Every structure is written in structure tokens, then in C-alpha cells.
Amino acid sequence: MRFQDASPDARAVVYAGIQAEPLVARAAGLLADASLGQRILARAVMNGMSTDPLHWMAMFPSLFPPTDVARIGPERARSEVILAMSLEVAGRGEQVRSQVRGAIVESLTELLVRRRPALATAPPTAVRRERRILFDGVRAEIHPYDVTVEAAGGAEAIDCKWGARGINADVLHQLDDARTHAADEDEALAATIVVFDAERSCAVRLERQTAPYEATRLIALETLDRLGEP
Amino acid sequence: MNPGSIPTIADVLATARPAYDDLAALAEDVEDEWSYINDLASAWIERIDAVADARGDEAAPAGAAEAIAALAIETAAIDDPHRAIDWLSTFPQVLLIAIGERP
Numbered sequence: 001m002r003f004q005d006a007s008p009d010a011r012a013v014v015y016a017g018i019q020a021e022p023l024v025a026r027a028a029g030l031l032a033d034a035s036l037g038q039r040i041l042a043r044a045v046m047n048g049m050s051t052d053p054l055h056w057m058a059m060f061p062s063l064f065p066p067t068d069v070a071r072i073g074p075e076r077a078r079s080e081v082i083l084a085m086s087l088e089v090a091g092r093g094e095q096v097r098s099q100v101r102g103a104i105v106e107s108l109t110e111l112l113v114r115r116r117p118a119l120a121t122a123p124p125t126a127v128r129r130e131r132r133i134l135f136d137g138v139r140a141e142i143h144p145y146d147v148t149v150e151a152a153g154g155a156e157a158i159d160c161k162w163g164a165r166g167i168n169a170d171v172l173h174q175l176d177d178a179r180t181h182a183a184d185e186d187e188a189l190a191a192t193i194v195v196f197d198a199e200r201s202c203a204v205r206l207e208r209q210t211a212p213y214e215a216t217r218l219i220a221l222e223t224l225d226r227l228g229e230p
Numbered sequence: 231m232n233p234g235s236i237p238t239i240a241d242v243l244a245t246a247r248p249a250y251d252d253l254a255a256l257a258e259d260v261e262d263e264w265s266y267i268n269d270l271a272s273a274w275i276e277r278i279d280a281v282a283d284a285r286g287d288e289a290a291p292a293g294a295a296e297a298i299a300a301l302a303i304e305t306a307a308i309d310d311p312h313r314a315i316d317w318l319s320t321f322p323q324v325l326l327i328a329i330g331e332r333p
């Protein structure tokens with residue numbers, strides 16, 4: 001089993017530009033330390049219609065409680081920053097914001113994975129983006145994995161999705177195939193799908209799939225922080 | 231709910247339901263996803279009904295009624311069925327957070 005950079009085709013070049021946008025890194029950094037409510041706020045706003053922050057504040061009263069302006073606490077302040085960032089994403093136009101959202105989920109995933117204690121002293125190259133995994137005698141998959149962990153004894157292939165609807169047979173097959181091909185080479189490879197959506201919605205989507213997913217770990221909106229756990 | 235009275239959680243959930251039903255109806259325009267849409271909506275309605283059964287008589291938290299009004303306005307503005315599918319998941323998450331429940 002070996003990891004390899006994806007070939008720089010036209011899609012990869014365009015997408016690399018999106019991934020490199022400062023907004024993507026800023027959003028990922030904010031969401032990495034956000035509460036579940038703040039992550040749901042970001043999800044709603046980034047795919048919302050309204051551009052009025054007061055409208056969103058009304059929709060999330062627990063994040064924006066009435067307060068003396070001079071005494072805004074750190075959690076409300078963080079909610080305000082996340083709201084502003086999410087509106088910035090939403091303001092990018094329909095097609096671009098969809099790409100930006102996807103890049104944010106990938107960047108967030110990478111950020112959280114890097115928090116694993118086992119990777120604390122690992123080189124930066126232990127966690128990579130847009131990589132293929134090659135196996136002897138097996139034709140390489142066309143699509144690279146969004147995030148890979150390439151540390152000895154802790155290899156992992158991770159695909160990231162904005163919503164539960166993104167879970168499909170192709171993704172599940174690719175993840176499960178990688179895991180089983182690795183096992184054929186006596187290598188351990190964890191397969192994970194990260195979905196920036198509720199676990200309940202993901203479960204409904206998964207129940208409809210005929211592709212194997214029992215050995216693929218699901219990380220949903222409620223469980224994102226597990227990415228950083230041992 | 232009587233005008234001026236404090237809404238209960240059951241009131242808030244009942245107020246939200248027509249907007250959610252409208253969202254599901256719009257989402258059904260994506261014919262390939264018809265059964266997924268119905269399964270998704272059913273799963274969330276089941277969760278919302280369970281909350282109504284357990285806590286329906288409680289007074290809704292401050293701001294919950296206004297939150298649901300804003301949520302209904304937001305989803306009424308959606309005219310793309312694909313976005314409606316995404317919001318079939320987001321809507322109940324926002325709703326449940328507004329009444330102090332984890333999705």
C-alpha cells in the first residue's frame with residue numbers, strides 16, 4: 001500500500017485554488033473549536049437564503065441571547081464571528097459557495113485529525129489532502145481521497161461530504177475497497193466518511209445504500225470532535 | 231395557543247410543522263430522491279414527535295417562538311428543490327436547538 005499525489009487535472013487545479021482561499025482556512029479554524037449549535041448555525045447560514053445577520057440571530061436564540069453590548073461573553077462573540085464568516089461563504093454565489101463549503105469540511109477534517117495525540121510529534125506529511133492510495137495489482141481509483149493519514153500503524157482514508165445526500169455507492173465502495181485491499185496486503189487502513197450533517201440524516205441515507213459501509217466509520221456533525229481523539 | 235400566552239414546546243413544534251411539510255413538498259420535485267426525501271422527513275418528524283410527547287407541556291424557552299417564525303420565513307424563501315432537500319435535514323436541527331434539544 002502506498003500513497004501518491006493525485007494527478008493535477010483541470011478539476012484539481014481549480015479546486016486547489018478554492019482550497020487555498022484564506023476564507024476556507026479561517027472557517028475551518030473557527031469551526032474546529034465551535035459548539036454543536038455553532039456548527040449547525042454555520043451549516044444553516046452557508047446554505048441559507050437570507051443575508052441579514054439579525055434574521056439568523058433570531059433563529060438561534062441560545063447562541064445570541066439578549067445581552068448588554070459591553071458584556072458580550074466569549075461564546076456569543078464566537079457565534080457572531082461564525083455567523084459573519086458563514087454569511088461571507090453564502091455571499092459567494094451558488095456554485096462557488098458549494099465548492100467553498102466542501103473545501104471547508106475537508107480543511108476542518110484535516111485540522112481535527114491533526115489534533116490526535118498520536119500525531120502530535122508526527123511530521124506534517126502524516127496528514128495529507130487529495131491523495132490516491134495504490135495497491136499492487138489493483139487499478140488506481142480515479143478520485144483521490146479528501147484527507148489521508150499516512151502515519152505508520154494509523155493509516156486512514158477519509159472522504160468528506162457537506163450533506164447526507166452526498167453519501168453514495170461510489171464513495172462507500174471506494175472507501176471499503178481501499179480498506180479491503182490494504183487488508184489483502186496485511187496493512188491496516190481505517191476508512192472514514194465525514195459528513196457535515198446530522199447523524200440521523202446520515203443514517204437514513206446509509207440505510208438506502210447497497211454498498212458495504214459496516215466497516216466504514218461515520219463522523220457526523222455531532223461527532224466531529226472524535227476526529228481528534230486517539 | 232392563546233394570544234399573549236407563553237407558548238409551550240408543543241405549540242412551537244406545531245407551528246413549525248406546516249413549514250416543514252412545505253419544504254418536503256418542494257423537495258419532492260427531485261423525483262429520483264422521492265423515497266429518500268420521505269424517509270428523511272419521517273425520521274425527523276418521528277424525533278420531533280418524541281420531543282412533543284416528552285416535553286410538550288413545558289413552556290418554550292425564551293426566543294423559541296421568534297426562532298421558529300424566522301425559520302419559517304427562511305424556508306419559505308427557498309425555491310430550489312435541491313436546497314430544500316438539504317434543509318429537510320437542517321430545519322429540524324435548528325428547531326430542536328431552539329427548544330434546547332440536541333438533534
